Amino acid sequence: MKIFVCIKQVPDSTKVDIDPETMTLKRGGIDSKINPFDLYAIETAVKLKEAHQAHICAISMGPQQAEAAIRESYTLGVDEGILLSDRNFAGADVLATAYALSQGILSLGLPDIVICGRQTTDGDTGQVGPEIAEFLNIPHLAYVRHIVESDDKGMVVEMDMPETVEVVRVNYPCLITVEKGIFQPRLPSFKLKMATKERPIRRLTLADLPDSEPERYGLKGSPTQVIKVFPPKISSERETWQDSSEVLSEKIFAKLNELKFL
Amino acid sequence: MSNIKILPFTGQNIDELLALCPFNAIEKAGDSVEINAGCRMCRICIKRRPDVFVLAEPPRKVTVNKQDWQGIAVYIEHLNAVIHPVSFELIGKARELAGKTGQPVFCLLIGDSVKNLASQLLEYGVDKVFVYDQPELGHFKIEPYTAVFEDFINLVKPSGVLVGGTSIGRSLAPRVAARFRTGLTADCTILDINSNTDIDQIRPAYGGNIMAHIHTPHHRPQFATVRYKIFNAPEKTQSTGLVEHCQIDPSRLYSAIELLEVRRKEKVRSIEDAEAIIVAGKGIKKEADLQMVYELAEKLDAMTAGTRPLIEQGWFDPRLQIGLSGRTVKPKLIITCGVSGSVQFAAGMQGADNIIAINNDPRAAIFDVAHYAVIGDLYQVVPALLEKIRRGGSLI
Numbered sequence: 277m278k279i280f281v282c283i284k285q286v287p288d289s290t291k292v293d294i295d296p297e298t299m300t301l302k303r304g305g306i307d308s309k310i311n312p313f314d315l316y317a318i319e320t321a322v323k324l325k326e327a328h329q330a331h332i333c334a335i336s337m338g339p340q341q342a343e344a345a346i347r348e349s350y351t352l353g354v355d356e357g358i359l360l361s362d363r364n365f366a367g368a369d370v371l372a373t374a375y376a377l378s379q380g381i382l383s384l385g386l387p388d389i390v391i392c393g394r395q396t397t398d399g400d401t402g403q404v405g406p407e408i409a410e411f412l413n414i415p416h417l418a419y420v421r422h423i424v425e426s427d428d429k430g431m432v433v434e435m436d437m438p439e440t441v442e443v444v445r446v447n448y449p450c451l452i453t454v455e456k457g458i459f460q461p462r463l464p465s466f467k468l469k470m471a472t473k474e475r476p477i478r479r480l481t482l483a484d485l486p487d488s489e490p491e492r493y494g495l496k497g498s499p500t501q502v503i504k505v506f507p508p509k510i511s512s513e514r515e516t517w518q519d520s521s522e523v524l525s526e527k528i529f530a531k532l533n534e535l536k537f538l
Numbered sequence: 539m540s541n542i543k544i545l546p547f548t549g550q551n552i553d554e555l556l557a558l559c560p561f562n563a564i565e566k567a568g569d570s571v572e573i574n575a576g577c578r579m580c581r582i583c584i585k586r587r588p589d590v591f592v593l594a595e596p597p598r599k600v601t602v603n604k605q606d607w608q609g610i611a612v613y614i615e616h617l618n619a620v621i622h623p624v625s626f627e628l629i630g631k632a633r634e635l636a637g638k639t640g641q642p643v644f645c646l647l648i649g650d651s652v653k654n655l656a657s658q659l660l661e662y663g664v665d666k667v668f669v670y671d672q673p674e675l676g677h678f679k680i681e682p683y684t685a686v687f688e689d690f691i692n693l694v695k696p697s698g699v700l701v702g703g704t705s706i707g708r709s710l711a712p713r714v715a716a717r718f719r720t721g722l723t724a725d726c727t728i729l730d731i732n733s734n735t736d737i738d739q740i741r742p743a744y745g746g747n748i749m750a751h752i753h754t755p756h757h758r759p760q761f762a763t764v765r766y767k768i769f770n771a772p773e774k775t776q777s778t779g780l781v782e783h784c785q786i787d788p789s790r791l792y793s794a795i796e797l798l799e800v801r802r803k804e805k806v807r808s809i810e811d812a813e814a815i816i817v818a819g820k821g822i823k824k825e826a827d828l829q830m831v832y833e834l835a836e837k838l839d840a841m842t843a844g845t846r847p848l849i850e851q852g853w854f855d856p857r858l859q860i861g862l863s864g865r866t867v868k869p870k871l872i873i874t875c876g877v878s879g880s881v882q883f884a885a886g887m888q889g890a891d892n893i894i895a896i897n898n899d900p901r902a903a904i905f906d907v908a909h910y911a912v913i914g915d916l917y918q919v920v921p922a923l924l925e926k927i928r929r930g931g932s933l934i
């Protein structure tokens with residue numbers, strides 16, 4: 277069985293501080309880590325590998341330094357890593373990201389299962405997974421919260437929907453996006469870290485992809501364009517209360533009375 | 539490829555240039571720098587160092603004839619013969635956008651025995667409802683629903699498509715958008731339209747207090763998802779619209795997915811339906827301190843909710859997260875305690891009727907959306923308030 281896991285390197289903080297007036301960064305040198313949601317995707321792959329002797333390949337699109345994310349995935353049980361990195365991939369929106377990842381996957385042959393995280397903490401769209409599935413022309417299941425059983429032809433999974441849990445069987449090849457909590461991600465193994473120290477990370481550039489038409493990638497291949505960024509609108513009718521805690525609580529109390537919440 | 543150009547420079551501190559980019563997309567390349575695949579075109583480098591970074595001419599040529607794509611289409615989501623309220627909210631927005639450009643509003647209704655829902659939609663001033671009513675479509679499955687959506691788009695050629703940011707919408711919309719190789723903007727909080735039918739899609743972005751204004755200038759249809767409760771439901775109007783019954787060949791409805799069971803989850807009271815909500819933010823230092831938030835909520839008959847960091851700490855159930863990656867709420871009253879008011883948080887609550895924000899930092903962004911900006915220490919203000927409520931109660 278062959279499994280691909282899509283992992284992304286994201287800034288190691290929930291917030292990139294940008295001063296809306298000067299458009300400058302408030303903090304430099306941000307550390308990076310594996311998108312936390314993708315740790316669940318890796319764990320799911322490793323659990324499947326333990327059950328079926330699968331081969332797991334992690335794939336990421338990003339700058340050269342995203343190698344660190346792939347290296348880390350080796351310490352969690354991933355067998356092989358691919359980094360899609362090329363100037364032509366820069367400025368990619370959801371469509372161009374998903375297309376590049378699908379091409380990267382395809383260049384190694386269609387696997388049985390592709391696993392994505394629920395969403396990234398920086399892009400936060402949760403849309404890359406379904407678009408990869410479309411480009412690979414395979415079915416996808418989103419919000420997978422539990423794998424009931426799996427064999428070499430397919431698997432039975434539970435999907436977490438707002439009011440229901442849906443239990444479905446899907447045949448391979450397929451793509452799943454997994455929920456936090458599907459499995460508890462393991463900690464990096466020191467043994468694996470030592471054992472995989474020399475393991476290469478394959479870098480794929482545009483020229484290595486089946487479709488190496490630059491128009492399909494990065495900014496050129498992105499139908500959506502950010503035309504500007506701006507600070508959010510400020511509420512105009514606002515009362516500001518700055519006083520002793522005693523007076524402040526009195527004012528809130530009066531307001532709650534006025535609004536008939538007390 | 540990023541279309542940021544690097545001008546020749548000398549005697550610069552390269553590390554300073556590298557530090558400009560929030561995505562680490564500026565890389566050292568010999569004596570100069572280059573933009574790598576991390577670039578999101580946020581243009582911060584251009585703003586800050588126009589002497590080094592400049593915008594090259596966009597490498598664009600128009601590929602689509604916008605005249606061929608007319609109308610705003612809304613995907614109608616429904617469960618057990620009830621239309622999801624987000625669909626009505628989207629119809630309201632679609633009418634507004636279509637009205638500005640003189641385009642029609644369409645609905646796409648997919649399912650089994652759903653014909654009677656179509657007349658409900660017409661009451662909201664929709665021009666045409668396209669109904670695909672077939673036994674194979676009784677339950678949402680990704681391949682058949684995508685096939686129907688594709689059929690609809692080829693038939694109708696809508697300029698814009700609005701889909702609710704629900705579990706189903708967030709699975710279906712990207713799939714269809716990818717099939718047409720067109721753009722999708724997820725979780726828009728503001729939508730407007732230009733006279734050339736380009737939709738202004740605005741959403742919080744980049745993790746900071748920043749809104750991004752996004753266009754899909756050369757592709758049709760333009761896809762956007764919007765969460766429940768971001769827009770208002772429209773008023774009913776006189777219905778003059780039509781229903782068109784469509785059919786798709788069942789051979790195109792194959793799915794590799796087999797539905798085995800649907801289990802109902804126990805229903806929890808959701809914060810989307812609460813009249814009043816007390817929100818705890820990171821200004822609350824210890825889990826034990828949440829006690830005062832709970833007490834205040836109890837006194838006001840309110841629900842409690844949290845910001846993302848508190849959810850991540852496990853202090854609240856994820857269903858109690860307010861914000862872009864949580865729930866959107868529009869209650870009569872919100873009191874935030876120690877919440878900074880990041881744009882992702884505010885996107886989920888700025889529609890509330892009365893926002894009282896307690897924060898000890900006078901520059902906190904939450905005050906930009908608050909109606910009552912309470913500058914003070916929550917550890918003093920909240921207990922004093924509780925004391926007054928306790929006493930007030932006994933005095934009356």
Ligand SMILES: Cc1cc2nc3c(=O)[nH]c(=O)nc-3n(C[C@H](O)[C@H](O)[C@H](O)COP(=O)(O)OP(=O)(O)OC[C@H]3O[C@@H](n4cnc5c(N)ncnc54)[C@H](O)[C@@H]3O)c2cc1C
Pocket residue numbers: 290291396397398399400744745746818819820821822844845846847848859860861862863864865875876877878879880881882883886896897898899902914915916917
């Ligand atoms: C893609 C993305 C999506 C996100 N989605 C969400 C989301 O859906 N929901 C969400 O909440 N966040 C979301 N976030 C995170 C968001 O950017 C903020 O990090 C988060 O909302 C901050 O939470 P906070 O206000 O509780 O904490 P902080 O930003 O740390 O603010 C704490 C505040 O408490 C105040 N304070 C401290 N002590 C006191 C005191 N004694 N009395 C009064 N005030 C005090 C401080 O002045 C400060 O303003 C998202 C981030 C990203 C990148």
Ligand SMILES: Nc1ncnc2c1ncn2[C@@H]1O[C@H](COP(=O)(O)O)[C@@H](O)[C@H]1O
Pocket residue numbers: 282283284285311313314317335336337338373377391392393394395396397399400401402403404405
């Ligand atoms: N650049 C990337 N490289 C690899 N995987 C990615 C990338 N971007 C997104 N993904 C995958 O797609 C999922 C959803 O991402 P998003 O749509 O950005 O929220 C993530 O959890 C990853 O599994």
